[in-house]
Amino acid sequence: RRLAVLASGRGSNLQALLDAIAAGTLDAEIVGVFSNRLNAPALERVPAALRWSRDAKSYSPREEFDAELADAIDAVQPDWIVCAGYLRVLDEKFVERFRGRVLNIHPSLLPAYRGLKTHARAIADGVAEHGVSVHFVSPELDAGAVIAQARVPVLAGDTPDALAERVLAVEHPLLVQVVRLAVAGRIAEQGETVVFDGHPL
Numbered sequence: 475r476r477l478a479v480l481a482s483g484r485g486s487n488l489q490a491l492l493d494a495i496a497a498g499t500l501d502a503e504i505v506g507v508f509s510n511r512l513n514a515p516a517l518e519r520v521p522a523a524l525r526w527s528r529d530a531k532s533y534s535p536r537e538e539f540d541a542e543l544a545d546a547i548d549a550v551q552p553d554w555i556v557c558a559g560y561l562r563v564l565d566e567k568f569v570e571r572f573r574g575r576v577l578n579i580h581p582s583l584l585p586a587y588r589g590l591k592t593h594a595r596a597i598a599d600g601v602a603e604h605g606v607s608v609h610f611v612s613p614e615l616d617a618g619a620v621i622a623q624a625r626v627p628v629l630a631g632d633t634p635d636a637l638a639e640r641v642l643a644v645e646h647p648l649l650v651q652v653v654r655l656a657v658a659g660r661i662a663e664q665g666e667t668v669v670f671d672g673h674p675l
């Protein structure tokens with residue numbers, strides 16, 4: 475199965491996928507890494523031939539970037555598109571074009587804390603638990619059907635960075651696990667729900 479990965483930053487989630495593929499525990503191939511930032515460190519994790527990046531900020535209107543990105547993704551014919559730390563909203567046209575094949579990892583227990591700065595907001599609210607979700611991407615930000623979540627405790631005296639690190643440690647195995655299910659054809663999006671092995675979750 476062919477994977478296209480979208481990443482904006484460091485790319486540790488991309489690395490988790492690469493490591494699982496190298497270890498033989500994920501039956502997939504990364505066929506392209508796509509970024510909205512020209513020099514995203516994530517790009518360096520794959521051979522130059524697999525990298526595509528453009529400075530999204532230089533596009534106007536913004537939809538032009540998403541259209542070009544979509545064409546570049548289509549060119550590598552992926553089975554699945556994985557947003558792994560992709561910090562830019564995908565426009566509706568993009569989402570509709572690939573609907574049902576786009577996964578996103580979001581560092582919160584959705585539906586709580588959509589959007590940015592999830593760790594700081596969880597601490598400010600004094601919640602006891604925080605975590606990460608992998609979901610199908612739908613046109614509304616961080617609102618698609620949730621496939622799986624992993625939880626961590628919020629500890630007394632936590633800083634956003636300390637909490638982010640604790641969450642990241644569970645992000646990597648969760649993302650690999652969900653992508654494994656995806657490439658095995660075991661999960662599908664049906665309307666607003668996830669179907670697992672033919673049964674609605």
Ligand code: GRF
Binds near residue numbers: 485
């Ligand atoms: C992760 O916490 C991801 O969930 C979030 O941004 C971070 C990216 O980390 N959306 P990395 O680029 O995969 O290292």
